[in-house]
Amino acid sequence: MNYLLILLVIGLSPLVIDSAYAQSSLNVTESIPCFLNYTSNGLETLQNCGFAEDPIRFVTMPFDWVTGGLFPLIVISVLIIMTYLKYQTGIYPIAIGVMWLPFSAWAYPDEFISYALVIASIIGAGAVLNAIIKQTKEYD
Numbered sequence: 001m002n003y004l005l006i007l008l009v010i011g012l013s014p015l016v017i018d019s020a021y022a023q024s025s026l027n028v029t030e031s032i033p034c035f036l037n038y039t040s041n042g043l044e045t046l047q048n049c050g051f052a053e054d055p056i057r058f059v060t061m062p063f064d065w066v067t068g069g070l071f072p073l074i075v076i077s078v079l080i081i082m083t084y085l086k087y088q089t090g091i092y093p094i095a096i097g098v099m100w101l102p103f104s105a106w107a108y109p110d111e112f113i114s115y116a117l118v119i120a121s122i123i124g125a126g127a128v129l130n131a132i133i134k135q136t137k138e139y140d
Helices: 002-016 042-048 055-067 071-087 091-107 109-134
Strands: none
Touching: 055 071, 071 091, 091 109
C-alpha cells in the first residue's frame, strides 16, 4: 500500500508542481573592494579606502566584506556564547543581548527579526527542556 502511494505521488507531481522558466537575465557587474586592488601601493590603499575619515571602518572592512556586512552581529554572537560558556548562567548573555538590541534593530532591521526569532526559539526550547527534565525529577 505504501509503495502504491509513493508511486502515485511521484506520478502526479508533474501535474501539481509547475516548471520554472527564466524570463529575464540579470547582469551583475564585478565589484572589487578597495583593499583588494593589487595595482595600488599601501599609501594609495589607505587613501582610497577612507583611512583618514574612519580608521575603525577601514580596519573592519575586510571582515565586513567576508561576512556580508554582518561582522558586528557575529562578534556579539561569539561574545554572548563565550560569556555563557564561562559563567554558565543566562543573565550575562541576556544583559549583553539587551544592550545590543537598539543598535542591531537600527543597523540590521531584516536580520534582526530572524535572528531574534532564532534566539527566542533556542531560549524557549531550553526552558521547555528545563521544565520537562529538571523540574519533574523527584530527588530522594
